[in-house]
Every structure is written in C-alpha cells, then in structure tokens.
Amino acid sequence: MFERIKEMVVKEFSQVFRDRRMKAIIFVTPILQLLIFGYAVTTDVKSINTAFYDLDHSYESRELGRRLEASGYFIITGTPSSAKEMGDLLDRGKVLAVLQVNKGFGRDLARGVPTEVQMIVDGTDSNTASVAMDYSTRVINRFGKEFGTRAGIQRVVKPARIDLRSRAWYNPDLRSRNYNVPGVIAIIIMLTCLLLTAMAVVREREIGTMEQLMVTPLKPVELMLGKTIPFALISYFDMALVTTIGVFWFDIPIKGSIPLLVLSTAIYLLSVLGVGLFISTISRTQQQALMATFLFYIPAVLLSGFMFPIENMPVAIQYGTYLNPLRYFLVIIRGIFLKGNGIDILWPQMAALLLLGVVVIMTSSLRFRKRLG
Amino acid sequence: MNHIETAVEFSGLTRIFGDFTAVDQISLAVGRGEIFGFLGPNGAGKSTTIKMLCGLLTPSAGSGTVGGFNIMTEAEEIKKNIGYMSQKFSLYDDLTVEENINFFSGIYRVPREKKRERKEWVLEMAGIADRRGALTKTLSGGFKQRLALGCAILHEPPIIFLDEPTSGVDPISRRNFWRLIYAMSREGKTIFVTTHYMDEAEYCDRLALIYRGKIIAEGTPTALKQEYMERDVLEIEVEQVVDALEVLEQSGIETAIFGSVLHATVTDAGQESQRIRESLVKAGLKVVRIEKIVPSLEDVFVTLIEVS
Numbered sequence: 001m002f003e004r005i006k007e008m009v010v011k012e013f014s015q016v017f018r019d020r021r022m023k024a025i026i027f028v029t030p031i032l033q034l035l036i037f038g039y040a041v042t043t044d045v046k047s048i049n050t051a052f053y054d055l056d057h058s059y060e061s062r063e064l065g066r067r068l069e070a071s072g073y074f075i076i077t078g079t080p081s082s083a084k085e086m087g088d089l090l091d092r093g094k095v096l097a098v099l100q101v102n103k104g105f106g107r108d109l110a111r112g113v114p115t116e117v118q119m120i121v122d123g124t125d126s127n128t129a130s131v132a133m134d135y136s137t138r139v140i141n142r143f144g145k146e147f148g149t150r151a152g153i154q155r156v157v158k159p160a161r162i163d164l165r166s167r168a169w170y171n172p173d174l175r176s177r178n179y180n181v182p183g184v185i186a187i188i189i190m191l192t193c194l195l196l197t198a199m200a201v202v203r204e205r206e207i208g209t210m211e212q213l214m215v216t217p218l219k220p221v222e223l224m225l226g227k228t229i230p231f232a233l234i235s236y237f238d239m240a241l242v243t244t245i246g247v248f249w250f251d252i253p254i255k256g257s258i259p260l261l262v263l264s265t266a267i268y269l270l271s272v273l274g275v276g277l278f279i280s281t282i283s284r285t286q287q288q289a290l291m292a293t294f295l296f297y298i299p300a301v302l303l304s305g306f307m308f309p310i311e312n313m314p315v316a317i318q319y320g321t322y323l324n325p326l327r328y329f330l331v332i333i334r335g336i337f338l339k340g341n342g343i344d345i346l347w348p349q350m351a352a353l354l355l356l357g358v359v360v361i362m363t364s365s366l367r368f369r370k371r372l373g
Numbered sequence: 374m375n376h377i378e379t380a381v382e383f384s385g386l387t388r389i390f391g392d393f394t395a396v397d398q399i400s401l402a403v404g405r406g407e408i409f410g411f412l413g414p415n416g417a418g419k420s421t422t423i424k425m426l427c428g429l430l431t432p433s434a435g436s437g438t439v440g441g442f443n444i445m446t447e448a449e450e451i452k453k454n455i456g457y458m459s460q461k462f463s464l465y466d467d468l469t470v471e472e473n474i475n476f477f478s479g480i481y482r483v484p485r486e487k488k489r490e491r492k493e494w495v496l497e498m499a500g501i502a503d504r505r506g507a508l509t510k511t512l513s514g515g516f517k518q519r520l521a522l523g524c525a526i527l528h529e530p531p532i533i534f535l536d537e538p539t540s541g542v543d544p545i546s547r548r549n550f551w552r553l554i555y556a557m558s559r560e561g562k563t564i565f566v567t568t569h570y571m572d573e574a575e576y577c578d579r580l581a582l583i584y585r586g587k588i589i590a591e592g593t594p595t596a597l598k599q600e601y602m603e604r605d606v607l608e609i610e611v612e613q614v615v616d617a618l619e620v621l622e623q624s625g626i627e628t629a630i631f632g633s634v635l636h637a638t639v640t641d642a643g644q645e646s647q648r649i650r651e652s653l654v655k656a657g658l659k660v661v662r663i664e665k666i667v668p669s670l671e672d673v674f675v676t677l678i679e680v681s
C-alpha cells in the first residue's frame with residue numbers, strides 16, 4: 001500500500017515541478033496575492049478629505065480644525081462659506097466629512113457652557129464612515145477636556161447607515177493589516193489547495209490516464225491518498241511561505257502558539273482537500289473544475305466573516321456558513337495571530353472543522369469509489 | 374488452437390446509457406492464447422464492451438468471466454490479471470520514458486528484483502532504450518504506442534485487452550506492433566483487440582463483428598469469408614468512380630468504393646460482368662477492367678452491414 005502511494009506522490013511531484021502553470025500556482029500566485037491584499041486591502045483610514053465649515057471664526061474653532069488635521073486622519077481640503085457650498089462638496093464626493101462649528105462655539109467654551117460641533121460623514125462607505133466617526137470623536141473629546149468644558153458633541157451622519165464596530169479592541173492602533181493578513185493567508189491557502197487538487201485529478205481524467213489507473217490493482221483509497229498527500233504537502237509549504245512573508249515583511253505578530261497553528265492548518269486542509277476532491281468528481285474538464293472551484297471559493301470567502309461580519313448576515317445564511325470551513329479557520333487563525341488564543345478557547349472551532357473535514361472527505365471518497373465501479 | 378480453456382467469456386452482456394443501448398445482449402467466448410479481433414464501425418460498442426470486461430464500466434445486464442473471475446463481483450481480481458491499453462493515449466506526457474515505466478511498475482507491484490529486468494524489456498520491446506531519459510511527449514506515435522503497451526503489461530498479465538492500439542500510427546509501426554502481438558500470443562497470452570483496419574483483422578485467429586451494439590458475425594477469417602460470401606465479388610476499375618457507383622446503384626447492384634476501384638457483389642460473376650460493362654459504357658464511362666476477385670474481409674463486412 002505504501003509503495004503505491006509513494007509511487008503516486010513521487011509521480012505527482014515530478015509532474016508539478018515540470019509544469020509551469022502549476023509552479024506558478026504554488027510559488028508565484030500566493031506571494032502576489034499576499035502582497036496585493038496586504039497593501040491594498042487595508043481598511044486603515046488615513047487622510048480623509050474633510051471640509052471645515054467654520055461659522056464661528058474664533059481662536060477655539062480654528063484650533064479645533066488644526067487638531068483635527070494634526071491627528072493625521074483628516075486633511076482639510078475645503079472651507080465652504082455657506083451651507084449650500086458645504087452640501088455640494090459632500091454631494092460631489094470632494095470631501096468625505098465636514099466639521100461644522102456653529103456661531104458661539106468659542107464663547108460657550110470660554111464660559112464653560114455646554115456646546116456642540118457637528119461632524120457630518122458620508123456614510124456611503126460604512127467602514128470608512130465609522131472609522132472617521134471614531135477618530136473625530138476622539139479628537140473632539142480630547143479637545144473638549146483640554147478646554148475644561150464638557151463640550152457636548154452632536155454628530156450628524158448622512159446618509160445615516162452606519163454600524164459602529166468595536167473590533168478595534170484587539171488591535172488598538174487600528175492596524176487593519178494585522179487583522180487582515182491572517183485572513184488573507186487562510187483564503188490563499190484555500191484557493192491554492194482547491195485548485196491543485198481539483199485540477200490534478202481532472203487532468204488525469206482528461207488525458208485518459210485515470211482510466212489507465214483504474215484498471216490497475218490500485219485501490220481507491222490509495223488513489224485518493226496519492227492524489228491528496230502531494231497537495232496537502234504543497235499547501236503546507238505555501239502556508240509556511242505566506243506566513244513567513246506576513247511576519248517578516250508586513251510585521252504581523254503571531255501572539256499564539258505555532259504548533260497550534262500547524263495543527264489547525266492540518267484540520268483545515270482536510271476539508272479543503274475534501275472539497276477539491278468533490279469538485280473533481282463532478283467535473284469532466286479542467287475548465288469545469290476551474291468554474292466549480294470559483295463557484296465554491298467566492299461565496300466561501302464572502303460568507304466567512306473575512307470581509308463582512310457573519311452576525312450581520314440574514315439568519316438563513318448564517319446557518320449556511322456553518323458548512324464553510326473558512327468560517328472556522330478564520331476565527332482560529334485570527335485568534336492565534338492577534339489574541340494569542342490557545343486550544344482552550346479555540347477547541348469548539350477546531351472540533352467543528354474536524355467534523356466538517358471528515359464528513360467532506362468521506363463523501364468525496366464515496367463518490368470517488370463509485371466512479372471506479 | 375486450444376479452445377478447451379476459455380480466457381474470456383460472457384453472455385447477454387448489455388450496457389445502456391440513458392435510453393441508448395450501446396451494447397445489446399452480446400455473448401462470446403475467447404480461448405486461452407487466442408488473438409481475438411473485435412471489429413466494428415465507429416460507435417458500434419467496441420470500447421464499451423472492453424470497458425465492461427476490464428471492470429471500468431458496470432454492465433447493465435449479463436454475466437461473464439475474465440481469467441475465471443466474475444466481471445460483476447470480482448473486478449479487483451480481474452485487474453491483477455489483465456493488461457489494458459485504452460483507445461486514448463494514456464501515459465504521462467510530462468514524465469520521461471523511464472519515469473512512466475517506474476511509475477506503472479510500482480503501481481502494478483512488480484517485485485523489486487524484477488523491476489530492472491522488466492524495464493529493460495519494455496525499453497527493448499519499444500525500441501527506445503536510447504531515449505529512456507526523454508520526455509514521453511517527444512516520442513513519435515509508434516514509439517508511444519509501444520511504450521503504452523509495455524507499461525500496460527509490465528506485470529505480465531495472461532490476458533491483454535487492446536482498444537484500437539494502432540489507430541493513428543504509420544503502416545510500418547503498425548506492422549511492428551502486430552509482430553509484438555504475435556510474439557505475446559506465442560507465449561500463451563490471450564489478446565482481445567479491437568480495430569478498424571481490415572488487414573489487421575486478417576491477422577487474428579478469430580473475429581467478431583459488432584454493429585450497433587449487436588454481434589452480427591463471428592468466426593475465423595477464412596470461415597467468415599466462405600460463409601458470408603456465397604456470392605461473387607467483381608472488382609471494377611473505371612475512370613469516374615463516383616459516377617460509376619451511381620449508375621450501378623441505380624441498376625440495383627450492391628456496390629461500394631474501395632480506394633480507387635469499385636467492388637460489386639453479384640450472384641454470378643460470369644453473367645453480371647458483361648451486363649455491368651454494357652451499362653457503364655452506355656452511360657459514357659470508360660471501363661479499364663472488370664474481374665472476379667477473392668473477397669476480402671472488408672467485402673464481407675460491408676455486405677454484412679448492408680444486410681443488417
């Protein structure tokens with residue numbers, strides 16, 4: 001049994017390392033994806049174009065404007081002189097936020113009377129909007145304290161669709177990259193592993209060698225292991241590769257235990273390989289396999305909590321996400337990277353992932369067996 | 374020939390795809406050591422039959438044995454005792470010749486001490502000993518075919534299924550390939566081979582003709598020719614072959630084009646040849662020659678297929 005599996009693995013590696021496309025999938029695309037995601041998909045909000053609508057023209061109002069800019073998150077790019085002009089700037093998207101200081105602000109501050117400023121934020125991009133709200137609130141609160149007053153702050157949001165998130169909890173400097181890169185690692189590994197597994201099996205079917213293998217005394221389980229072990233190893237290699245780049249290039253700290261990361265990756269790969277095998281049993285051609293891979297991959301990423309929190313999804317879809325391996329692995333990998341969670345906290349996710357993996361692998365291998373019949 | 378021991382036998386074998394019956398209740402017995410030819414036009418059901426015998430497809434109905442093992446229940450045992458070369462080229466193009474041999478040798482569990490010997494045998498047999506390190510995709514068709522055969526029989530199976538092994542290969546390579554088949558048959562191996570080529574059919578010990586999923590004739594090449602050719606075949610050489618075909622078919626004579634000549638099947642060569650010559654001349658065609666020939670297998674099959 002082991003000899004045949006070894007023979008399959010050796011063969012698979014010789015093929016993979018001779019195939020330029022496969023080499024690209026293994027070595028180039030994961031790195032490219034990590035770099036692109038690492039740089040582009042930062043939800044850090046910096047240099048928000050802001051209008052300063054100052055109706056007070058006092059020392060205090062100008063000082064508040066300066067403080068806002070000094071925070072580094074806002075740049076004052078306009079100073080409208082009328083409400084209409086201010087509205088135009090927002091409508092045209094010239095600015096994403098407006099700080100409006102009403103007449104009497106400086107006087108009220110000086111007298112110690114409660115007063116208010118308005119921060120108007122374009123809520124189209126809810127993420128940027130909520131971050132802008134958070135930042136401005138901090139700046140204004142600090143300013144109020146410093147000036148010895150309990151300056152009440154009224155916030156007006158337009159349009160008013162904002163969900164404030166408290167996820168900055170474990171990421172106090174709001175470095176969204178720390179939060180995103182572990183997730184990116186998880187989705188890169190998923191794509192690589194799915195593509196390699198699904199394509200390799202279907203390619204054999206396409207060129208006719210699968211039929212040849214099926215008339216040999218090779219057992220279905222040997223065939224399946226021979227077809228999955230190489231890709232499990234390659235996926236592990238990729239995991240190590242992108243994690244290393246994440247840690248050394250993007251300075252992402254790993255707070256938790258690396259052995260735990262290795263173990264949970266194995267559990268994760270189990271279900272991803274299973275899905276890859278399943279795809280290969282329903283596809284006749286490599287194109288079909290590619291299509292099926294993306295038909296699975298895109299919803300799996302969208303409905304994993306990678307970009308949108310699962311709690312905000314419709315309940316029916318929330319139940320659906322229980323079948324998504326990425327959902328569990330994201331919690332695990334983020335937990336290990338960001339919070340230093342141990343198995344005491346992560347075991348429910350790991351158990352669920354293991355169960356899912358075993359079920360998927362079993363289902364795929366049953367289908368695999370049938371095809372041999 | 375030794376017909377006492379059968380290597381392959383089946384009866385009522387049927388395979389249905391959806392509402393289409395690809396193989397329809399066929400029965401055959403192949404003796405040990407025979408070269409058995411399985412002939413038929415495209416889509417007749419040859420590959421489907423072979424796949425059922427090799428355990429690649431489950432029969433919809435029927436029963437049978439290969440090497441004494443039941444095709445319905447003992448597919449795994451069968452796999453240890455057969456070599457199969459599919460119609461499609463089926464080696465790894467991106468592996469070297471040697472890597473392909475090593476791989477299949479491992480999969481077939483050739484004993485360690487025999488591996489080298491078997492490898493050298495395949496390389497020798499395929500005539501590519503000097504190209505062992507070359508990528509398989511760089512070999513020409515004939516060499517690839519022989520390498521594929523070699524890889525399929527590394528484990529020295531007693532029964533060998535070959536599905537159109539020589540399609541797309543030049544005539545010289547085909548002849549070499551058949552020499553190999555003969556050599557294996559002499560060693561006592563049973564060979565079940567499908568083909569399109571009628572000249573290859575003549576090399577077989579026995580033949581079966583399958584058409585639209587049914588076996589319509591079976592026997593040795595000689596017997597088939599005698600049995601099914603009670604009538605005479607006239608070979609007609611004429612300048613405008615297609616026009617001549619039309620003229621003859623209009624006058625109700627069974628005619629088919631064979632290369633650059635026509636073959637007409639008639640009841641009595643003496644009487645008919647005169648009548649044919651006259652009608653062709655009347656139609657303004659130039660007749661070069663008309664003569665009675667010994668029917669080939671192709672004549673037999675064309676006639677058989679036209680009848681059914």
Ligand SMILES: Nc1ncnc2c1ncn2[C@@H]1O[C@H](COP(=O)(O)OP(=O)(O)OP(=O)(O)O)[C@@H](O)[C@H]1O
Pocket residue numbers: 390393395413414415416417418419420421422460
């Ligand atoms: N998996 C399948 N599903 C549906 N129909 C099939 C399938 N396999 C074969 N057929 C049909 O069954 C018929 C017989 O096919 P088969 O491959 O056995 O023919 P063949 O005699 O080998 O022909 P060829 O000389 O072209 O190889 C064909 O009409 C084919 O279209």
Ligand SMILES: [Mg+2]
Pocket residue numbers: 419420421460536537
């Ligand atoms: Mg065929």
